[in-house]
Amino acid sequence: MWETLKTRHQDVATRSIASLFSSGARASRFSMSHNGLLFDYSKTNLDFDILNDFKALLDDVDFEAKREAMFSGAAINETEGRSVLHIAPRVAQSADWPEIVVDGEHVLADTRAGHARLESFAHDVRSGAWPGDGVTITDVVNIGIGGSDLGPAMAVQALSPYGDGPKCHFVANADGADLHDTLFDLDPHTTMVIVASKSFTTLETMQNARSALAWMSQSVPDAPSRFVAISSAVGLTSAIGIPDSQVFGFGSYIGGRYSVWSPIGLSLMVSIGPEAFSEFLKGGLDMDQHFLTTPALENMPVLLALVGLWHHQICGYGTRAVIPYEQRLARLPAYLQQLEMESNGKGVDMQGNPLEHGGGPVVWGEPGTNGQHAFFQLIHQGQQVVPCEFLVGANGHEPDLRHHHKVLVGNCLAQSEALMRGKTLEVAYRELLDQGIEPEDARLLASQKTFSGNRPSTTLVYPKLTPFVLGQIIALYEHRVFVEGVALGINSFDQWGVEFGKELARAFAPAFEGGALPEDANPSTAHLLEYVLKCEETRESAD
Numbered sequence: 001m002w003e004t005l006k007t008r009h010q011d012v013a014t015r016s017i018a019s020l021f022s023s024g025a026r027a028s029r030f031s032m033s034h035n036g037l038l039f040d041y042s043k044t045n046l047d048f049d050i051l052n053d054f055k056a057l058l059d060d061v062d063f064e065a066k067r068e069a070m071f072s073g074a075a076i077n078e079t080e081g082r083s084v085l086h087i088a089p090r091v092a093q094s095a096d097w098p099e100i101v102v103d104g105e106h107v108l109a110d111t112r113a114g115h116a117r118l119e120s121f122a123h124d125v126r127s128g129a130w131p132g133d134g135v136t137i138t139d140v141v142n143i144g145i146g147g148s149d150l151g152p153a154m155a156v157q158a159l160s161p162y163g164d165g166p167k168c169h170f171v172a173n174a175d176g177a178d179l180h181d182t183l184f185d186l187d188p189h190t191t192m193v194i195v196a197s198k199s200f201t202t203l204e205t206m207q208n209a210r211s212a213l214a215w216m217s218q219s220v221p222d223a224p225s226r227f228v229a230i231s232s233a234v235g236l237t238s239a240i241g242i243p244d245s246q247v248f249g250f251g252s253y254i255g256g257r258y259s260v261w262s263p264i265g266l267s268l269m270v271s272i273g274p275e276a277f278s279e280f281l282k283g284g285l286d287m288d289q290h291f292l293t294t295p296a297l298e299n300m301p302v303l304l305a306l307v308g309l310w311h312h313q314i315c316g317y318g319t320r321a322v323i324p325y326e327q328r329l330a331r332l333p334a335y336l337q338q339l340e341m342e343s344n345g346k347g348v349d350m351q352g353n354p355l356e357h358g359g360g361p362v363v364w365g366e367p368g369t370n371g372q373h374a375f376f377q378l379i380h381q382g383q384q385v386v387p388c389e390f391l392v393g394a395n396g397h398e399p400d401l402r403h404h405h406k407v408l409v410g411n412c413l414a415q416s417e418a419l420m421r422g423k424t425l426e427v428a429y430r431e432l433l434d435q436g437i438e439p440e441d442a443r444l445l446a447s448q449k450t451f452s453g454n455r456p457s458t459t460l461v462y463p464k465l466t467p468f469v470l471g472q473i474i475a476l477y478e479h480r481v482f483v484e485g486v487a488l489g490i491n492s493f494d495q496w497g498v499e500f501g502k503e504l505a506r507a508f509a510p511a512f513e514g515g516a517l518p519e520d521a522n523p524s525t526a527h528l529l530e531y532v533l534k535c536e537e538t539r540e541s542a543d
């Protein structure tokens with residue numbers, strides 16, 4: 001099917017997307033809605049023949065059976081020998097969802113019990129009942145990195161209008177500046193620290209946790225009592241003395257970058273409250289039900305994936321820009337970078353063979369309208385085509401600033417229109433003449449003001465960024481990653497590619513304590529280190 005799709009691409013490569021609208025019904029036929037969300041992919045070069053070829057491709061790779069396997073708890077993460085059940089916290093919200101049994105463990109029953117315990121703890125923190133010494137927690141510092149940071153950080157910001165609990169802060173980087181700048185003006189007496197790490201071995205997180213504990217110990221006599229641990233490796237959490245009653249575990253079948261739904265989302269739960277957090281889970285559940293039961297070509301995550309495969313694998317566009325017209329989704333592109341690039345940024349298939357059709361694209365982005373004043377120049381006139389994925393809410397949370405929202409939405413719609421429509425040399429020239437520019441100057445300037453157009457984009461419209469809607473959106477993207485991974489033959493749930501760099505960082509550590517670099521270190525690396533150490537000595541003697 002890949003070859004058929006590539007041939008189709010050759011046939012339609014020069015076709016104008018705008019011309020596809022001449023049939024009149026394209027806008028409604030190449031968009032779909034589900035429970036408040038509208039996904040419009042009409043401003044792409046996809047047609048029904050292409051979609052049907054993709055459907056055949058999904059049949060070839062047994063997509064429906066693989067989807068069923070994920071939901072039923074089969075060990076589809078083969079290289080780590082694990083099930084993939086980030087859906088568990090969501091489907092556990094439905095009393096009727098059939099139990100999922102993995103290695104004799106009743107996943108949903110366990111998930112519900114763990115969730116109830118977490119909810120009770122979050123209630124206590126929010127009400128001031130915890131820590132119980134007359135202190136009310138005003139600030140929460142989540143120490144974690146990757147999936148133990150990006151999901152909660154993105155969601156806390158996204159749902160800030162619902163945030164009526166303690167203020168949440170996030171520390172991820174090994175750079176001490178991150179911890180320093182966060183703790184700088186916090187009161188240790190009223191601060192709770194969450195150490196969030198699935199493995200509880202991640203270097204950055206462990207170092208930040210120890211330094212935060214030292215900071216807390218200067219003022220709070222029983223500092224570990226203000227710490228909470230969240231991990232799949234609960235046996236390791238005692239290393240920093242966190243009491244068992246403040247340790248919340250979750251199953252290893254929930255991958256780090258898929259873990260915002262699990263206890264890793266505690267900071268979000270404390271911020272918006274357990275009821276609103278349940279709404280977030282229910283939004284995810286809504287998307288799960290849709291994804292699991294809807295035919296492929298009416299299925300939102302599948303369609304999102306097919307657009308992605310069409311643009312990257314077939315058209316050869318190297319990157320995908322995600323542009324939320326929603327300031328509070330400022331961290332969504334970073335969140336999706338991990339979700340998509342750590343999942344599908346692979347070079348080999350499940351059997352270890354080089355991927356025939358490549359892995360996932362580079363994902364990047366910024367909120368609109370800011371991006372318009374930064375990188376949209378290239379998107380409109382640069383020589384490479386960057387498919388854009390716009391997201392926009394029909395409503396904002398600021399009724400008094402509704403006029404701002406109209407401008408925001410207007411800009412979003414204008415971008416997708418301009419990208420597709422373009423502007424010919426002739427039109428640009430005429431416009432300049434109409435402005436009274438001399439013909440010779442107009443001719444010169446017109447080429448600068450020409451837009452090739454025919455640049456694809458999709459738009460996801462949601463009613464308002466509520467906890468439920470955010471849950472729908474995040475689950476939508478997660479399932480998209482799964483579909484793309486299945487189509488390409490990738491295991492989307494391991495991340496061996498990040499291990500080698502970690503190994504070398506560990507091996508280099510002694511060189512900073514008077515030891516030596518490993519013998520096989522490259523001379524360039526040795527030269528850089530020598531320079532750093534020299535500067536460090538200079539700084540110390542200057543002190």
Ligand SMILES: O=P(O)(O)OC[C@H]1O[C@](O)(CO)[C@@H](O)[C@@H]1O
Nearest residue numbers: 146147148197198199202256498
């Ligand atoms: O939650 P942990 O185990 O500290 O891992 C943090 C992150 O590190 C990674 O393993 C990559 O190094 C991610 O997959 C994960 O989200």
